[in-house]
Amino acid sequence: MMKFIHENYYLCKKNVMRNIFILTAISSFLWTSCGNFDEQNKKDKELFESSQYDLAINDVKDGLFKPIANEKDIDLSADPKVNLGYHLFYDPRLSKNSSISCNSCHNLETFGVDNEPTSLGDDGVTRGGRNSPTVLNASLHFKQFWDGRAEDVEAQAGMPITNPVEMMIPSEDFLVQRLKGIDLYQRLFKKAYPQQEQAITYKNIQDAIGAFERKLLTPSRFDEYLNGDMNALTLQEKQGLMSFVNIGCTQCHSGALLGGGMFQTFGVYHKYWELTKSPKIDDGLFDITKDEAQKNMFKVPSLRNVEHTYPYFHDGQVKSLDEAVRIMAKAQLNYDISKEETDNIVAFLKSLTGELPASTKVVPQSIAALQK
Ligand code: HEC
Numbered sequence: 478m479m480k481f482i483h484e485n486y487y488l489c490k491k492n493v494m495r496n497i498f499i500l501t502a503i504s505s506f507l508w509t510s511c512g513n514f515d516e517q518n519k520k521d522k523e524l525f526e527s528s529q530y531d532l533a534i535n536d537v538k539d540g541l542f543k544p545i546a547n548e549k550d551i552d553l554s555a556d557p558k559v560n561l562g563y564h565l566f567y568d569p570r571l572s573k574n575s576s577i578s579c580n581s582c583h584n585l586e587t588f589g590v591d592n593e594p595t596s597l598g599d600d601g602v603t604r605g606g607r608n609s610p611t612v613l614n615a616s617l618h619f620k621q622f623w624d625g626r627a628e629d630v631e632a633q634a635g636m637p638i639t640n641p642v643e644m645m646i647p648s649e650d651f652l653v654q655r656l657k658g659i660d661l662y663q664r665l666f667k668k669a670y671p672q673q674e675q676a677i678t679y680k681n682i683q684d685a686i687g688a689f690e691r692k693l694l695t696p697s698r699f700d701e702y703l704n705g706d707m708n709a710l711t712l713q714e715k716q717g718l719m720s721f722v723n724i725g726c727t728q729c730h731s732g733a734l735l736g737g738g739m740f741q742t743f744g745v746y747h748k749y750w751e752l753t754k755s756p757k758i759d760d761g762l763f764d765i766t767k768d769e770a771q772k773n774m775f776k777v778p779s780l781r782n783v784e785h786t787y788p789y790f791h792d793g794q795v796k797s798l799d800e801a802v803r804i805m806a807k808a809q810l811n812y813d814i815s816k817e818e819t820d821n822i823v824a825f826l827k828s829l830t831g832e833l834p835a836s837t838k839v840v841p842q843s844i845a846a847l848q849k
Pocket residue numbers: 566571577578579580581582583596597598599605607608609610611612615618620621622623624630633634635637638642643644686
């Protein structure tokens with residue numbers, strides 16, 4: 478897989494370089510032959526430079542990126558399974574003391590995160606060991622969690638509920654019995670799973686939450702650009718995108734999510750904790766597989782909405798996106814990135830900020846009423 482990506486990447490890079498070279502040659506010829514270089518106003522020059530980037534980017538984008546799409550708004554009640562999942566996602570009764578819901582750590586008002594280095598559990602004191610990643614677009618990841626220990630959003634959804642430092646529900650049956658005692662859920666489960674005599678099951682809880690999460694997609698200006706609207710990105714964002722490709726970020730951050738498609742060692746060239754100043758070293762995938770080659774290996778995170786999903790990395794030790802980009806260049810590519818390249822890449826990354834369907838961000842009425 479890596480070899481394939483490497484070969485493709487170098488092939489792309491060669492093409493980009495060749496195109497930039499040809500275009501620069503043509504443009505300097507045009508400018509000198511017209512003889513009116515001085516009269517060109519700044520805007521024309523920028524437009525011209527911008528179109529050069531478009532051509533170069535056009536050459537590589539299909540192999541590296543894929544646009545995503547979603548409806549601007551969704552009628553959540555139209556699909557009974559999604560509607561059930563929507564209620565469960567927001568319901569604090571999914572935690573033992575009814576104090577936290579999925580939305581507490583994955584707040585849909587704040588891009589699916591809590592912006593904390595690590596999150597508080599249901600007991601209000603204990604924190605987990607890892608940063609809460611966003612649920613936005615998570616259904617498109619190849620696996621879930623920093624170490625990929627759940628296959629998909631449905632499998633994942635069952636885990637935080639019974640996790641002893643998260644929602645602390647003592648057993649699957651405990652939650653099933655609790656929900657059976659709530660009229661709202663008697664109705665919603667029956668509607669979502671009409672064929673099943675016992676509709677309220679732990680498996681259906683997972684299934685419905687997953688169905689809701691699959692609606693949490695956030696297309697952005699970058700998708701408009703990929704779909705052919707050349708004005709969707711500014712010149713600086715295009716420059717950032719070009720640096721992102723040329724420096725080699727796309728070796729790992731590619732596809733529809735610019736990540737979420739593979740595991741990689743954090744710290745290919747340098748010990749990550751020396752750069753992030755992490756107080757604790759996390760062995761990542763090694764903790765599950767005990768395979769030395771997988772020490773400090775983590776899922777490559779998606780970069781969609783990364784502008785808002787701070788603090789960064791699996792332990793949330795880095796607050797600024799500039800710093801995260803600098804650390805990545807050093808740790809993963811042994812590259813001392815310049816201030817200009819960093820600024821441009823950060824500008825590009827901000828074009829990945831998207832919009833959730835508005836209805837998903839509204840707390841369901843029956844749940845909002847509980848909190849009053
Ligand atoms: C106490 C905070 C907390 C609560 C409550 C919580 N999560 Fe999480 N969630 C996390 C953390 C922390 C991780 C990362 C853990 C890891 O990778 O080891 C995570 C990971 C995830 C992921 C994987 C995303 C990715 O990028 O791999 C999904 C999806 C998710 N949670 C959905 C949910 C759902 C659905 C609920 C409710 C049933 C929920 N979470 C409840 C903190 C929380």
